[in-house]
Every structure is written in structure tokens, then in C-alpha cells.
Amino acid sequence: MTPYKLGKRVLQMISAAIILLPISYTHAFEVGINMHVRHYPNSGDYYLKLAKDYGFTSIREDYPWSQVEGPVGKYSLIGNLGKVDSVFSRSQSNFGMSSMLVLAYTNPLYDKNGYPSSEAAIDAFANYAYWTAKRFKGKVKYYEVWNEWLVGTGVRGNKKPPSEEVFFELVKKTALAVKKADPDAIVMTGSLNPLKDKDNAWLDKLLDMGLMQYVDGISVHPYSYRNPDLEMRKPEGNLAGIDVFEKKLQAKVGRTVPIYITEMGFPTHIGDGGISGDLAAQNVIKYTLLAKSRDYIKGIWWYDLIDDGSNPNNREHRFGFVAQNLVAKPAAANLQKIASIASNYQIVNYKQSENGDNIVVLKKGNERATVTWSNRPIKTEGGVINKLKSFSLSKPQPDKVIPLLIQGDTPVNIDSSTPVLKMSNQP
Structure with missing residues (x-):
């Protein structure tokens, strides 16, 4: 394989x-x-x-x-x-x-x-x-x-x-x-x-x-x-x-x-x-x-x-x-x-920006979910690699990362490879 x-x-x-997909999938x-x-x-x-x-x-x-x-x-x-x-x-x-x-x-x-x-x-x-x-x-x-x-x-x-x-x-x-x-x-x-x-x-x-x-x-x-x-x-x-x-x-x-x-x-x-x-x-x-x-x-x-x-x-x-x-x-x-x-x-939108930020927006009725993460490369002595951080629900991550799963009004930080979920009843 x-x-x-x-x-x-x-x-x-x-x-x-x-990448922009402004379509609601059924x-x-x-x-x-x-x-x-x-x-x-x-x-x-x-x-x-x-x-x-x-x-x-x-x-x-x-x-x-x-x-x-x-x-x-x-x-x-x-x-x-x-x-x-x-x-x-x-x-x-x-x-x-x-x-x-x-x-x-x-x-x-x-x-x-x-x-x-x-x-x-x-x-x-x-x-x-x-x-x-x-x-x-x-x-x-x-x-x-x-x-x-x-x-x-x-x-x-x-x-x-x-x-x-x-x-x-x-x-x-x-x-x-x-x-x-x-x-x-x-x-x-x-x-x-x-x-x-x-x-x-x-x-x-x-x-x-x-x-x-x-x-x-x-x-x-x-x-x-x-x-x-x-x-x-x-x-x-x-x-x-x-x-x-x-x-x-x-x-x-x-x-x-x-x-x-x-x-x-x-x-x-x-x-x-x-x-x-x-x-x-x-x-x-x-x-x-x-x-x-x-x-x-x-x-x-x-x-x-x-x-x-x-x-x-x-x-x-x-x-x-x-x-x-x-x-x-x-x-x-x-x-x-x-x-x-x-x-x-349902997927409402998916964007991948030139600098590596990923934003996935979903909805169910009046409820919205937004998942964000970054895929930005960083330079090392050996070349360019992707920043990899632990994916954890129990421990807060460094650099003000908000790990999945988080709800409420906490600001979303997408300067991390850790996926972040934001739930809301507003678009």
C-alpha cells in the first residue's frame, strides 16, 4: 500500500x-x-x-x-x-x-x-x-x-x-x-x-x-x-x-x-x-x-x-x-x-486560504458549527515541515490553542494545527 x-x-x-464550496449538501x-x-x-x-x-x-x-x-x-x-x-x-x-x-x-x-x-x-x-x-x-x-x-x-x-x-x-x-x-x-x-x-x-x-x-x-x-x-x-x-x-x-x-x-x-x-x-x-x-x-x-x-x-x-x-x-x-x-x-x-462552506488556514462551516437547522485549523509550514534546519501539535481534549495546548471540543463565545484561534470547534445558534 x-x-x-x-x-x-x-x-x-x-x-x-x-478552495470555496458554497453549497449545502443533502x-x-x-x-x-x-x-x-x-x-x-x-x-x-x-x-x-x-x-x-x-x-x-x-x-x-x-x-x-x-x-x-x-x-x-x-x-x-x-x-x-x-x-x-x-x-x-x-x-x-x-x-x-x-x-x-x-x-x-x-x-x-x-x-x-x-x-x-x-x-x-x-x-x-x-x-x-x-x-x-x-x-x-x-x-x-x-x-x-x-x-x-x-x-x-x-x-x-x-x-x-x-x-x-x-x-x-x-x-x-x-x-x-x-x-x-x-x-x-x-x-x-x-x-x-x-x-x-x-x-x-x-x-x-x-x-x-x-x-x-x-x-x-x-x-x-x-x-x-x-x-x-x-x-x-x-x-x-x-x-x-x-x-x-x-x-x-x-x-x-x-x-x-x-x-x-x-x-x-x-x-x-x-x-x-x-x-x-x-x-x-x-x-x-x-x-x-x-x-x-x-x-x-x-x-x-x-x-x-x-x-x-x-x-x-x-x-x-x-x-x-x-x-x-x-x-x-x-x-x-x-x-x-x-x-x-x-x-x-450539512456543509455550508469550506475554505482553504493561501496561507494554509482551513475553515469548515456546517449547519443543522439554526445550529452552526465551525471547525478551523492551520496547515502552515514552518522552516527547520532540514527544510520545511508542518507544525504538528497534540490533539487533546483534557489539556490546554500552548500558544493559546483552543482544542476541540469547545463551545460558547470563546474566540477561535486558527493559528494552530489542532482542530477547533465553535458551536453557535447564529450564522
């Missing part, structure tokens, strides 16, 4: 301009979370409540092919899939949260447990998708066809991806099967990194084949925590890169294409790309609001709910919003404070 460098000239043009923006319920010790309801309590509106989880079909043509809940099945059955009705079901991964019954490439395997995959969508009709809102095809996630056999024609056929038949079972389902595919040249070239070929005739949107995983361009590691630079991607996508298709950020995260491991828990919390707040300010982005599903391991040096073990002992990390505790605003308020 190493993104390429966005052309600096393009990024500079974007960041130097004043679409429901999802603030979701990825879960691995199959590997968690407690019941599915326990983790649904946990996600709900932190303010997430949606969950994303795998529903692997190999745990549905076996033997050939027979469908059931194999192994520990029952826990996942319960989550998809109950998330909306019992917790008021939508869900995204990932149709993916290999099955040892077909193509030597590798990518489904043969006609028989693709047809079988579509049949599994139909059975699944029919089972969850009216319960699951979103379906994502495969997960990170290009990097071989979940592939047990040969990990070399087959041709674009194979993937197109798989998506086409699967999407038609899901829509047949549940016409109201929202189907997406891609799970590519829009900041990588290789991923963009792959998508271009799929679009030329007519991909958008069969899916409702494109899913992206814009990880950039190891990008050699440090600006691209920040929320502002990352979203600017997605803006470039979206403009190319719109020009290619001839219309606005809904984009779903189905995975994004900032790991807190010790090592290259790892950041502090406080900085991760800063980034999560900023990124969530910046994504919401783009009308073409329909939601973000953060990766992930709970740390996947206990090794502090392993980045894959440190993406969680909650530690393995279920203690909330700063990202969870602070997202909880603005979750209602991110989900229920």
Missing part, C-alpha cells in the same frame, strides 16, 4: 488556490468503521454497540466466498461466519447502522484457490453473491465486489492478478446478480488506491470496457502514510490527490461518479509511516470533515475498529481506533465528540 507521488506541480496548484454522508468480527472474542452485538457508541453510522465487514459455498453449489454458514451473519442481520434493525458487505476472496473449490478466472469460477462467485444479497435483502445497504484485487488480499493460490477482462467479467456478473436479488442495493467496486499510477491505469481500462454500466460507484483505499511526499501524508494533501482522481474519472465517464472511501487509516506503530495517537486523532477529524466537504464522496469507512495485534512495531497491528484491551485510543475518543456533526450537519 505504497502510494505514488502526486505531481508536485498539480498539488501546489491546488493547495495554493482558495446526501447522507456515512462515517463508517471496518470490523473483523470473525476474529473478535465477544458477540457481534457487543462490537456493533461499541461502534455505535463511538458515533459510527455504518460498518464494513467481509463475507468470504469460501465460508458460504461448500461443497459445490451448496450454501450455508461455514466456520465462524455465523457471527458476521448476525452482524449484517442486526446492524440496521437493532442499532440503526447501515452496513457494507464485501463479496470477496478465493474458494478452494475453484481455480486452485486462486483468483476466480475461469468461466465456471466467475459464475460460481456470482451465484454466491446472489445467495448472499437475497439473504440480506433490505438489511444490507452496500455491496463491494472484491477487496484490493491488485495486491492479492485474501488470495490463497497464485497471487498474480489476471487480466482486466477477467475482473470486468467478475464485476459484471456479480453486480447483476446482486441487483437481481436486491434492486435497491448499492453496488461498488475498485478498492484501489487513487494515488497510485498503476491503480489508475488499471481502472482506466475497466472504464473503457463499460464498468460504470454495472456499478453505482467506485471504492477507494487512499492510504498515504508512507508516501515520500510528506504533504500527501496529511489530510489536505491526500484529499487534494483524490480531487485530481475524481476530475479524471468525471472526464472519462462524462458525469460525476460517486466515490466511497471504504478503507483509510493512520497507523500508530513504531516505524516508517507510524504517527502518535494524538496526531492520528487530528488527522481523523480533519480527514472526515474534508471528505464530507466533497459532494462526490459519499462516505468513509475508517480502518479499523480494534487493533489487529499486540506488536507495536507492526503497522498492521496499529490501525485500530480501540486498543486490544478495548481502551479507546485518541482517534475514537475525539471522533465521538464530532460524530453527530459529521453525520447530521
